[in-house]
Amino acid sequence: MTCTRPTLDEITQWVADYEKTDRVAHATVHVLPQDDPEHTESGIVAVHLNHGPASIYLNVDCERSWTATLTERSGEFPLKGGHLIALGEELFTTGKLCEYLQQRTDAAEAGASSPA
Numbered sequence: 001m002t003c004t005r006p007t008l009d010e011i012t013q014w015v016a017d018y019e020k021t022d023r024v025a026h027a028t029v030h031v032l033p034q035d036d037p038e039h040t041e042s043g044i045v046a047v048h049l050n051h052g053p054a055s056i057y058l059n060v061d062c063e064r065s066w067t068a069t070l071t072e073r074s075g076e077f078p079l080k081g082g083h084l085i086a087l088g089e090e091l092f093t094t095g096k097l098c099e100y101l102q103q104r105t106d107a108a109e110a111g112a113s114s115p116a
Contacts, residue, residue, distance in 0.1 A: 003062035008043035
């Protein structure tokens with residue numbers, strides 16, 4: 001079975017399209033090349049949280065399913081109410097971006113399988 005993930009250029013464009021109408025709250029978003037020698041043409045989306053000591057990586061697998069991976073952190077991380085709300089906004093809006101990427105991936109796949 002051939003693994004056909006969205007390309008780095010597609011992912012970059014999709015994130016740019018998303019950011020025209022919505023944003024990941026408080027966080028910094030980067031599209032990076034895939035760190036897998038078998039899938040160098042694809043990419044991942046890195047979201048660096050500003051209200052928590054972690055990052056979230058959005059990755060697409062060979063079945064074209066997007067998932068989010070939170071990096072580990074060690075120790076306690078006390079937050080005041082406002083920062084907890086801001087962290088929740090970061091997580092919620094990152095989830096919305098992940099869902100958007102899934103929709104774009106599904107639409108691209110449906111378009112590719114439609115007869116011309």
